Structure formats: structure tokens, C-alpha cells
Amino acid sequence: MTDLAPDRPAENAAAAPGPGARAAAQLRRSGLGRKLVVLLALAAIWQVAAVLADKPILFPTFTATMGALWDALRNENILLAAWTSLAVLLKGYVFASLLALVLVSLAIVNSLVREGLQMLIAMFNPLPAIALLPLAMLWFGLGERSLLVVLTHAVLWPFALATLSGFDSVPETQRLVGRNYGLKGPAYVVRILIPAALPSILYGLKIGWAFAWRTLIAAELVFGVSSSSGGLGWFIFRNRNELYTDKVFAGLAMVIIIGLVIEGVVFRLLETLTVRRWGMQR
Amino acid sequence: MSGMTVKAAVPVIEAAALTIDYQTDRGSVRAVEDVSLTVGEGERLVLLGRSGCGKSTILKSIAGFVKPHSGAIRIRGREVRGPGPDRIVVFQEFDQLLPWKTVRQNVEFPLRIARDLPGEQIRARAEAALRRVGLARAMDAYPHTLSGGMKQRAAIARALVTDADILLMDEPFAALDALTRRQLQEDLLRLAEEIGFTLLFVTHSIEEAILIGTRLHLLSAHPGRTVASFDTSGFGWDDLASPAFERVAKEVHQILFAPDREHADTPTKEPARD
Numbered sequence: 001m002t003d004l005a006p007d008r009p010a011e012n013a014a015a016a017p018g019p020g021a022r023a024a025a026q027l028r029r030s031g032l033g034r035k036l037v038v039l040l041a042l043a044a045i046w047q048v049a050a051v052l053a054d055k056p057i058l059f060p061t062f063t064a065t066m067g068a069l070w071d072a073l074r075n076e077n078i079l080l081a082a083w084t085s086l087a088v089l090l091k092g093y094v095f096a097s098l099l100a101l102v103l104v105s106l107a108i109v110n111s112l113v114r115e116g117l118q119m120l121i122a123m124f125n126p127l128p129a130i131a132l133l134p135l136a137m138l139w140f141g142l143g144e145r146s147l148l149v150v151l152t153h154a155v156l157w158p159f160a161l162a163t164l165s166g167f168d169s170v171p172e173t174q175r176l177v178g179r180n181y182g183l184k185g186p187a188y189v190v191r192i193l194i195p196a197a198l199p200s201i202l203y204g205l206k207i208g209w210a211f212a213w214r215t216l217i218a219a220e221l222v223f224g225v226s227s228s229s230g231g232l233g234w235f236i237f238r239n240r241n242e243l244y245t246d247k248v249f250a251g252l253a254m255v256i257i258i259g260l261v262i263e264g265v266v267f268r269l270l271e272t273l274t275v276r277r278w279g280m281q282r
Numbered sequence: 283m284s285g286m287t288v289k290a291a292v293p294v295i296e297a298a299a300l301t302i303d304y305q306t307d308r309g310s311v312r313a314v315e316d317v318s319l320t321v322g323e324g325e326r327l328v329l330l331g332r333s334g335c336g337k338s339t340i341l342k343s344i345a346g347f348v349k350p351h352s353g354a355i356r357i358r359g360r361e362v363r364g365p366g367p368d369r370i371v372v373f374q375e376f377d378q379l380l381p382w383k384t385v386r387q388n389v390e391f392p393l394r395i396a397r398d399l400p401g402e403q404i405r406a407r408a409e410a411a412l413r414r415v416g417l418a419r420a421m422d423a424y425p426h427t428l429s430g431g432m433k434q435r436a437a438i439a440r441a442l443v444t445d446a447d448i449l450l451m452d453e454p455f456a457a458l459d460a461l462t463r464r465q466l467q468e469d470l471l472r473l474a475e476e477i478g479f480t481l482l483f484v485t486h487s488i489e490e491a492i493l494i495g496t497r498l499h500l501l502s503a504h505p506g507r508t509v510a511s512f513d514t515s516g517f518g519w520d521d522l523a524s525p526a527f528e529r530v531a532k533e534v535h536q537i538l539f540a541p542d543r544e545h546a547d548t549p550t551k552e553p554a555r556d
Binding site: 171173174176177179180181182183187191192195196198274277278279280 | 345346347364365366367369370371373375377378380381382391392395396424425426427
């Protein structure tokens, strides 16, 4: 896990591509050793600051947090809480991604749908998903359905935006090649547009993932238990109420670690197997 | 018509009184005006003109990508209604190869879409086409690892792999360095002799036009109009320095750069010669 830590700036900068993404790419190239050094330095600073502050209830040390995480792993089933969160998240994520792909494909063929979709994106993309939670709870009650509504909202618009701009920037020549061989409609979208726009689609998936994860944890904080066991957000919330600050930190660490694993392993692997291999992304 | 008695073969490509407009922010601009051309079986017609003469636009409309404002386009007597795999286009841009497919997969692509051959035959034909253009060793490479010349070779292989015997080439060698271009011109001529496809070739190089074409169609610019036509079937590689070649090249040059053609608005009527 340690070699993934320097990817953190990349996640923070996810909303603003360009220099951030490039800096992240450079960091990735910089090798395992340097990453470890950065990570150790951060841990050391944390440890020293916490010891100096000397308020373990408000600001636990690094070692105390790791101890609490270890304890939570062994005795409190934090992994089950994480899985509870992830299971809900994946449902919403997959549904929203597929819905976005369908909408964007329709927008490609029909200019009216396109205008409509652009309008909806402009309206809803800036609207924080969590702001919809009260309404979702009112309509769908306390439970997974409300969470799914909010998650769908969190993923759908940014992913649709990235995909739409990806489709728009497919080189003219590749479009013409597809049409030359008689491709039309869905076959044209699947065989030309989607692979040609894959860098943007993957980027949109990453953004969507970050938004979904963020939204879900926040929703669980408000929500409490969505199923019998409760997710990571609930774990954090519960421990805060009982003033187990080290466990709150452990929960946060878990959120970060899962985010890093998805970004650094799953998405990295996807990119290495596709767009990097094809020379579509450096 | 007295021509009725002659064996009136239907031309492979026929464009009659083609007028093409394109849309800009400030309205529509006439790109091509009243251009007629025919290309017979196995002929190689080259469209030559300065930039803005609409030569690429004519090719795109014959390919079916651009709808003409008026006029008719027929392929073997049948009206063109859109793009189709009976006329394969080779573009100038290197990104015409799909970057997510290997060279082999790119060449197999049109056959896989057509879906009328079993997989084994598709593979065999793709390999044969690649060998034909001298890419046997780069079959499993991804396009981004190839040089510009190799990419264009792969695109030509992709055009040859289908049963289409009509090739439309839009300045395919314009982005290559001089030596690679020469090599590809030679190879194209060799392939044309071997296979005997019908070719419409767009270029802005006078030398390339005379070498590649059996016939040459000169266009003026803004809008594109036919100004002259030459028979260049007799010229091959050995004639590059011959007086006849130089004479044609000079004449073409003079027509293209005639001073009155600088003023795009004055319509000039030049007798077409053959």
C-alpha cells in the first residue's frame, strides 16, 4: 500500500486536470523509494505534532491510530463496514455509469438530446450530491434506495460530461474510417467512439469514483445505518460520538486506503492494459 | 449520339456537374463548382490543384462523406447515397489507423465488420495484404510504435484487404519525408500494376501527380473548377528527367500559377485539353 501514497495529490487534484495530472504522472515515475520516504516523513511529522500537542482525545498519534486500525480490523470488523459501503457504492456506480453511457450515446445521434443533456449537466453537476440527501430521504425513506439516488446523482453528471467531451474529441479521420466501412448507430458507437474516447471515459470513471466514495461516506455520516451493520461513515460517526478519536482516525485512514487502492491498482491496471498500451495516453 | 455504337462501358466513378458548398459561421461557401469527371476501369485519375481548390472535398463527396449541393455521383452507374466499403479511402492523417488495434487487427477490421468471411480467411487475407505492402514483420505492433511511412502502408493494406477495387487516396503521402514518400509512390504504382484497382488520387505535388496518374485533372481555387486535363499514362519512373515529363510539368505549373488565377473571383475559362 505504501507505494501508492504519493498518488494522493492526484486524487485531490482530480477535479482540475492538467498540471495536477501531469505532476501525478511524474510522481508515479519517481520510483518506490521516494514514495516511501515521503510517506515516512508524513508519518513522522504527524507523530511529532501529536506528541507535542499532547491531546490524545482530540489528536491521536500516528502509532495510536495504527493501533486502533489494527484493533478495529481484529475486533470491530471494520472490513465488513467497508464492504457494506463498497457494495452500495458499486451498485450506484455501475448503474450511473451505464445510464450515462446510454444518455451520451443518444446525445451523439440526436442534437435535441444533446442540448438537453448538456443543460442537465450544467444544472446538476455543480449541485453537491449530499444536498439531495434530505429530499431523497423524504421520497425514498431511510435506506439503500436513498443512498443509490444520491450516488447516481454524484456519478452520472461528471461521468457524462467527461464521456461527452471524449466523444466530441474523437479525431475526424477515425470517424470517417468507421463510416467508410459502413458502421452506423450502436455499432459505430461501440466500435469507434467508445474505444477512441476511452482516455476520457476512464478519466470520467475516476472522477465519478472519487465523487461516489466521497458522497457515500458523507451520506452515511448523516444517515447512520443503511443496513444491519452500517458502513464506514457510520463507523466514523459512532466512534466520534463515543469520543474514540483514534478509531475515527482509523476509519478515515481506511477511507483513504480504499480510495488509493482503487485509484492506484484498479484504475492503473485498466489504464496500463488499454490506453497506455495503445499509446493514447502517456 | 454517335457514341452509342462504341462499347460504352459504364465508368467506375462518374461525377457530373458537381457543385459542393460547405458551411461556415458566416454562411455557406462554394468549394467546388460544376466539376465533372469520370474514371474508367483500372484508371488512375489524379486531382491536382492549389490549396482551396476543393480537390479533397470532391474526393470526400465521392466517398459519400459530403453531400453535394447539386450534381450526381455514380459508382458503376449507381448513385452514391453515403459512404460504403466499395470505395475505401486512404487519408493523409496518420491517426486513420485505430490506435487500440494492432496493425493486423486494423487490417482485419473491414472484413470483421463485413462479417462474410470465416475468421481463418480473414486472418489469411490480412496477412497477405500486409505482406504485399511490406509490413509482414510489424503485424502485431500497435500503430503508435510505427513510423509515418509504416502507418500509411498499413492503411493501404487495410484498403487492399477488402474486395473493393476502388481506392480514394487523399494526399496519402503528403505528411511523409521525401525518401519515404518516393518509396511509397513506387510501391503504390507496383500494387496498381499488380492488382489493377481504380484509383482517385488527390495531391498538391505536380511530380507525384504525373507519376501516379494515368490522367490528370487540374482544378482552380475558390471555388474549384476544372481548368485542364492531361493524359499522363505514358510516364513512369524512368521518365522523371525526360523532356516530355518536364514539358508536362512545366505546362501544369503554368496553368496552376497563371497570374489571372490569383484573383479568385474572375471566372476563367481554359479549354480543357487531353
